[in-house]
Amino acid sequence: MSGKQISLLAVSVLLISCLVLPAACAHSRQPARTAADLLITGAKIVDGAGNPWYLGDVAVADGRILAVRAQLDIPAADTIDALGLVLSPGFIDIHNHCDSGIRHNPDATNFVRQGVTTLIGGADGGSAVDMGAYLAGLDTLPLAPNVCFTVGQGSVRREVMGLDDRAPTAEELQRMKQLVGQAMRDGAVGISTGLKYVPGAYSGTEEVIELAKVAAAYGGYYTSHLREEGPGLIEAVAEAIRIADEAGIPVNLTHHKAVGKLMWGRSVTTLAMLDSARARGLDITADQYPYPATSTGLRVLFPPWSMAGGTDSLYARLDNPVQKEKIAGAIAFALTNDRGGDDPQNVTIASCAHDHSLEGKNLRQILEERGIEQTIENTAELVISLVLKGGASCVYHCLNEDDVARIMSHPAVMHASDGTVMEFGKGVPHPRSYGTFPRVLGHYVRELGVISLEDAVRKMTSLPAQRAGLLDRGIIRPGAAADLTLFDPERIIDKATFEKPHQYPVGIERVIVGGRTVFDGNKMTGERPGRVLRRTDRPVGLL
Ligand SMILES: [Zn+2]
Numbered sequence: 189m190s191g192k193q194i195s196l197l198a199v200s201v202l203l204i205s206c207l208v209l210p211a212a213c214a215h216s217r218q219p220a221r222t223a224a225d226l227l228i229t230g231a232k233i234v235d236g237a238g239n240p241w242y243l244g245d246v247a248v249a250d251g252r253i254l255a256v257r258a259q260l261d262i263p264a265a266d267t268i269d270a271l272g273l274v275l276s277p278g279f280i281d282i283h284n285h286c287d288s289g290i291r292h293n294p295d296a297t298n299f300v301r302q303g304v305t306t307l308i309g310g311a312d313g314g315s316a317v318d319m320g321a322y323l324a325g326l327d328t329l330p331l332a333p334n335v336c337f338t339v340g341q342g343s344v345r346r347e348v349m350g351l352d353d354r355a356p357t358a359e360e361l362q363r364m365k366q367l368v369g370q371a372m373r374d375g376a377v378g379i380s381t382g383l384k385y386v387p388g389a390y391s392g393t394e395e396v397i398e399l400a401k402v403a404a405a406y407g408g409y410y411t412s413h414l415r416e417e418g419p420g421l422i423e424a425v426a427e428a429i430r431i432a433d434e435a436g437i438p439v440n441l442t443h444h445k446a447v448g449k450l451m452w453g454r455s456v457t458t459l460a461m462l463d464s465a466r467a468r469g470l471d472i473t474a475d476q477y478p479y480p481a482t483s484t485g486l487r488v489l490f491p492p493w494s495m496a497g498g499t500d501s502l503y504a505r506l507d508n509p510v511q512k513e514k515i516a517g518a519i520a521f522a523l524t525n526d527r528g529g530d531d532p533q534n535v536t537i538a539s540c541a542h543d544h545s546l547e548g549k550n551l552r553q554i555l556e557e558r559g560i561e562q563t564i565e566n567t568a569e570l571v572i573s574l575v576l577k578g579g580a581s582c583v584y585h586c587l588n589e590d591d592v593a594r595i596m597s598h599p600a601v602m603h604a605s606d607g608t609v610m611e612f613g614k615g616v617p618h619p620r621s622y623g624t625f626p627r628v629l630g631h632y633v634r635e636l637g638v639i640s641l642e643d644a645v646r647k648m649t650s651l652p653a654q655r656a657g658l659l660d661r662g663i664i665r666p667g668a669a670a671d672l673t674l675f676d677p678e679r680i681i682d683k684a685t686f687e688k689p690h691q692y693p694v695g696i697e698r699v700i701v702g703g704r705t706v707f708d709g710n711k712m713t714g715e716r717p718g719r720v721l722r723r724t725d726r727p728v729g730l731l
Pocket residue numbers: 312382413443
């Protein structure tokens with residue numbers, strides 16, 4: 189019997205019993221004012237606020253949560269029996285790179301099938317500069333999840349200054365401030381930086397503070413891929429804290445980690461810095477993906493100065509033996525002490541447009557195949573030759589599980605994927621794009637007990653909602669947006685591995701966006717109720 193039939197039957201039984209036994213129906217004399225579109229019954233409700241689960245029913249109408257209570261007595265067009273399942277707010281992924289992929293795959297299947305209902309893009313300093321035009325374009329696309337964006341400082345700088353490695357002039361700084369202000373007025377929820385990347389790496393702290401002040405004036409937050417995550421991490425955390433202080437802006441340390449063996453264990457220090465900053469009244473949070481490996485382009489191994497002026501300038505420097513030696517030395521240092529993880533085996537090619545046969549292979553295998561001796565210098569040469577041919581994106585096995593668990597356990601740390609909208613089957617990408625949220629709930633909550641179920645849900649719902657100012661979602665309360673995820677806490681787990689990443693998780697039973705089911709437990713439904721969320725939207729007050 190379908191849910192619809194069940195609820196019709198329930199209504200008829202109710203009507204008949206009211207006719208026959210009026211006294212028995214005292215509580216239903218005043219019928220519900222509004223019929224619900226959807227009624228989810230008997231769920232273990234994990235409300236997103238971190239409270240212990242409780243048993244209840246949730247009614248949804250017009251895209252919002254209408255009522256929450258045990259034994260709700262509301263006629264509904266559709267009913268889901270959620271006995272034994274957890275109903276939580278839909279997951280909000282506060283750090284990902286959905287910006288271009290969402291336009292080609294508006295279902296964002298790899299995210300939705302993890303239970304994600306809202307994607308916050310514009311990460312690491314990269315976004316559309318004309319936020320108004322970009323969001324207006326997305327408005328015309330039917331989307332499965334909701335999306336919103338931070339404006340990227342790197343993109344703004346590139347627009348005004350190209351890839352120049354210098355401080356801005358007064359006029360250039362003014363122009364960048366105008367662009368950030370316009371993006372905020374157009375609906376960006378904050379500003380992001382990628383100070384490890386070009387051209388963010390060319391920005392001094394004062395420049396970043398000036399731009400962060402503009403975002404702060406509009407109620408936005410600042411989220412940063414720190415200037416360094418390996419050697420230099422502590423100084424980079426201190427820089428972010430200074431930006432919070434001097435710009436007067438909430439700060440998020442994104443995909444927080446300690447890269448490279450030299451830095452393993454230093455999350456003790458960085459989390460203590462976060463705590464002491466909070467103790468003096470600075471609003472600082474962090475997010476994290478639940479894996480001991482990172483992923484980004486090969487150029488992350490290059491010193492920023494070598495990329496000033498763009499690719500042609502980089503190639504010219506590599507043509508100059510003296511400069512090439514300096515670049516190779518810096519790459520060797522990064523391979524040993526930073527993202528390279530001190531072994532060419534720790535760097536795996538995720539995607540490589542100029543040679544797809546390299547995808548899935550690590551640098552050691554590639555050296556072996558080419559009959560080249562395994563030395564750090566030869567690995568640096570290989571990296572340079574790959575970049576000269578067009579580059580590649582890689583997975584870097586350079587983190588430590590103790591740091592992953594320690595960072596995850598901190599109350600001000602959220603879960604976020606750092607992933608992207610996937611083309612199923614293409615390349616050998618980091619599994620985070622398919623597995624982040626189910627991995628937290630299955631591996632770190634159920635199998636390892638690192639954090640509780642309720643805390644994990646809080647860190648993927650109300651906490652990111654609070655950070656991004658999306659206060660009418662990320663929580664199960666009457667009046668909140670009906671973005672909901674139903675999952676089996678005993679079964680949920682990620683399936684994507686580093687070797688075979690293109691695998692969807694199991695245990696996600698239903699994903700609902702704005703009251704409509706986008707994933708039914710087996711397949712995407714084709715519904716596309718997702719909306720572009722703007723900072724300028726007025727949140728509907730909770731009832
Ligand atoms: Zn990043």
